Amino acid sequence: MPRHWKSSSAGLAALGLLAVTLAGCAPDAGPVVTHTPTPAASTAAPLVDKPKSFFNKTQYSIDDPTSIWVVVNKLRPLQPANYAPKLVTLNVPHISAPLMTQEAGDALLKMFAASAAEGGGALQVQNSYRSFAVQTNTHNSLVASLGQSKADAQSARPGYSEHQTGLALDVAALPSKCDIAACFGQTPQGIWLAANSWRFGYILRYPADMTAITGYIYEPWHFRYVGVALSTEMHNDGITTLEEFFGLPAAPDYAP
């Protein structure tokens, strides 16, 4: 029996995709598109044995782009590749338009407020949702100017960015310091987020020592909403990547 199934709740609408290393985290979001949830296709391979008690509680698909557990990496593009979630605009400080799914956005507001109240400092949204069209234009421009290899190192291929799910964002300190840079991890904001984001359903998606698994360099600014149940389980288990938690293959690079 599969240990995961897809949620049909529209409130969980999200997509999945990852974004990118440095440059990939930057482009502006495109137009808001409404997504109509479709029945889930439970065709994924069985998951490895992980916390059974947890999977018995709350289980969502890791394949369905509307699921808060969708796993997107260099071996797992969004399906469909041009998936677009239902988004809301968040009333928070930002550098580019703060667009996320309702559920991820609600959690983000709580996290930002808690950071300010608990000494983490003020936060702002650097980048959030990025559409398939925007990612396509960005990546194609880089390929044209740098070639495929260097373009892949700087930007996710279209359909492979977690930013396309509406569940991921790049966080920046307010005022800005170490934006989209490794040193963000040493700022009060970066330190607080790394220690506390799980309380709000967010994970630091690309840890420093997990590049061989995630396919992305250390990105202390990039957070992904997975819901409090999963983030808490990962925190308690000491598992830092979705690939490891769900027993998925490491995804250091795109398939040949």
Ligand SMILES: [Zn+2]
């Ligand atoms: Zn990012």
